Amino acid sequence: MKTLFGSLLIATAFAFGQAPAVAVKIPRTADGKPDFTGAWQGGGVSLYGEAAGNNHATAAIPQTPPAARGGGGRGGERLVYKEEAEAKVQAGRATTYKDDPTVKCLLPGIPRIFGMPMPFEIVQTPKQIAMLFESFHGWRLIPFGGSHGDPDPSFLGDSIASWDGDTLVVDAVGFNGKIWLDGAGHFTDDQLHVTERYTLNGDTISYEATMFDPPLMNKPYTQRMTFIRLKEGERPREYECIENNQDIEHLTGPSVKAK
Amino acid sequence: MRAKLTLLAVAVFVAAIPAAAHHSFAAEYDASATVTLKGVVTKVEWTNPHAYIYVDVKDETGKVVNWGMEGYPPNTLTRTGFTRHIVKEGDTITITGYKARDSAARAAAREVTTSEGKKYNFGPAA
Numbered sequence: 227m228k229t230l231f232g233s234l235l236i237a238t239a240f241a242f243g244q245a246p247a248v249a250v251k252i253p254r255t256a257d258g259k260p261d262f263t264g265a266w267q268g269g270g271v272s273l274y275g276e277a278a279g280n281n282h283a284t285a286a287i288p289q290t291p292p293a294a295r296g297g298g299g300r301g302g303e304r305l306v307y308k309e310e311a312e313a314k315v316q317a318g319r320a321t322t323y324k325d326d327p328t329v330k331c332l333l334p335g336i337p338r339i340f341g342m343p344m345p346f347e348i349v350q351t352p353k354q355i356a357m358l359f360e361s362f363h364g365w366r367l368i369p370f371g372g373s374h375g376d377p378d379p380s381f382l383g384d385s386i387a388s389w390d391g392d393t394l395v396v397d398a399v400g401f402n403g404k405i406w407l408d409g410a411g412h413f414t415d416d417q418l419h420v421t422e423r424y425t426l427n428g429d430t431i432s433y434e435a436t437m438f439d440p441p442l443m444n445k446p447y448t449q450r451m452t453f454i455r456l457k458e459g460e461r462p463r464e465y466e467c468i469e470n471n472q473d474i475e476h477l478t479g480p481s482v483k484a485k
Numbered sequence: 486m487r488a489k490l491t492l493l494a495v496a497v498f499v500a501a502i503p504a505a506a507h508h509s510f511a512a513e514y515d516a517s518a519t520v521t522l523k524g525v526v527t528k529v530e531w532t533n534p535h536a537y538i539y540v541d542v543k544d545e546t547g548k549v550v551n552w553g554m555e556g557y558p559p560n561t562l563t564r565t566g567f568t569r570h571i572v573k574e575g576d577t578i579t580i581t582g583y584k585a586r587d588s589a590a591r592a593a594a595r596e597v598t599t600s601e602g603k604k605y606n607f608g609p610a611a
Contacts, residue, residue, distance in 0.1 A: 323509040331534065344560065360560065409509060463560045470532035472555070477512045478586045 250428035252392075255350065260392050260426040262348045262355070265456040268340035268433065305412055311442045318411030324477045326411075327404055331467035333362050333381035335405025336398050336420050337435035340451055345462050355387050355394070360462035374399050379416050381405055394424040407437060415441040429455040514593040516611030518584040522552055522592075526576045531559050531569045538572055538594065538607065540580060554580050554594035556607040567597075567605045576600050583611045 253261040307315055318325060328334050334342060342361035349356040357366040368385040377384035377400035384400035403416035418439040425432040431453040438446040510516070524542035536556045541549050556562065559569070572578060577600050582592035594608040 321512075324512050326509060329509075344558075460564070463563075465533050465558060465560060467534045469534075470530055470537070471534055472537075472553075473513055473535070476585055476587050476591065477509075 252426045252428055255352070257352055259350075259352075259389065260394070261350055262394065262424060262426055262431065263350045265345050265347050265461045266431060266453040267345045267456055268342075268451050268453045305407070305443075305447045307412065307442050308444055311413075314413070315411045318413075323409060323411055326409060327406060328362070328409075329471075329474055329477065331362065331471055332404065333364050335381050335401065335407070335414070336366075336383055336385075337422065337433075337437070337449060337451075338405065338407060338409075339364050339382070340433065340435075340453070341408070344465060345456055345460065347462050355396075358462055360465050362467055363465065368396055379403065383418075383420070390423070392425065394426075396422040396424070398422065413442075415439050417441055510593065510609075510611060513585060513587075514583045514611065515586050516583050519581065520584055520592055521579065521581045522554075523579045524552070524577070526572055526574050526578060527551060528574060529569075529572055533558050536562055536607075538578070538580065538597070540578065550590050553591045554582055554607070555592070556594045557609070562607070565606065567607065571599065571603075571605065572597060580607065582608065 253263075255261045306312055323329075328338075333339065339359055339361055340346070342359075344360035346357055346359040346361070346364075349358070353370060355366075355368040355370075357364075357368070359365060364382060366382055366385055368387045370387045370389075372386055374384050374386060374397075379400060379402035381402060381404065383398040385396050385398040388395050388397070398420040399418075401414060401416055401418040401420075403414055403418070405414050405418075406412055407414060418437065421436045423434040423436075433451045433453055434448060435450075436446050436448045437443075522540055522542045524540040526538060527541050528537075528539040530537040530539075536559050538554045538556065540552050540554060542552055543549055557565075557567075562568070579598040580594055581596045582594040585591035585593075593611070595606065595610060597605045597607045599605070
């Protein structure tokens with residue numbers, strides 16, 4: 227059994243593009259569930275501004291860079307939209323992504339917010355998970371159980387948590403069609419449905435987001451990232467994006483929407 | 486297998502868009518148009534989504550031009566040890582960066598050398 231568990235761990239590590247992991251004891255809550263509480267960083271870059279591979283804080287951990295870094299499909303299969311939508315994405319590429327909602331300091335959405343080079347804090351209770359993002363002052367309150375109901379459309383959607391063994395599963399709907407899935411122009415429709423899977427490996431979380439946006443995609447698309455536990459004392463800080471956003475006046479190229 | 490994965494990871498990082506920008510770098514700055522400026526700091530904006538250092542720089546004709554140099558967000562700078570106390574109005578600094586596509590006196594900053602000769606990354610490499 228132990229050997230089987232070890233093999234599974236190694237297989238999982240390869241699936242996430244990491245070196246084989248040694249079984250580690252993970253923190254657990256009083257009710258025996260994996261305890262994700264703590265400060266984490268996602269994305270393929272470090273908190274310290276440099277690419278993860280060049281940084282002391284993250285160099286030891288091979289990263290699966292998010293699509294948010296401009297690739298659209300890194301850490302998973304390449305994201306290709308349906309023909310008409312894909313043409314719009316390509317047109318956006320030609321304008322160097324001037325219409326990216328985050329340029330206006332709008333919330334990046336799920337899962338893109340995890341690809342931002344800023345930390346987030348998870349606070350876990352038996353009834354809900356809270357995620358507090360430095361990035362764009364984003365926050366999520368995710369109850370265990372219940373139903374989505376009829377949520378008003380929003381940037382971060384409406385989320386519900388459940389457990390699949392030791393994996394935390396989050397089902398998110400209720401998006402507003404104003405977010406991009408990455409920095410490469412993959413806009414969305416309000417029918418976007420995201421299923422997230424979080425697996426705790428001690429000081430990392432293996433994260434997988436499967437997105438399906440029926441008007442735009444022919445099939446679901448899965449993106450993977452590794453979140454890294456921050457060193458003691460580090461935590462999200464204030465980031466008021468609109469404070470001095472000069473960039474918006476200096477972006478070049480035509481707007482896709484204006485065409 | 487492991488070596489192959491590592492190589493792949495490195496290739497992806499090289500191609501990555503610079504970190505800590507909340508917008509597309511290429512939409513605003515020209516990575517091939519590097520500048521190195523020496524001048525007197527007129528203002529420091531410790532603000533989001535980017536910190537700015539403004540520097541009065543004399544051009545070849547002796548005319549003073551005020552350059553706006555965009556950097557990382559304050560949180561990133563503080564985490565790297567570039568605190569808000571490092572550069573002050575009136576300091577003479579050298580600063581490198583990548584010029585804006587739309588303006589002659591605006592750039593994405595990279596490295597600051599203080600008047601004491603200490604070097605800091607103020608923004609990402611292009």
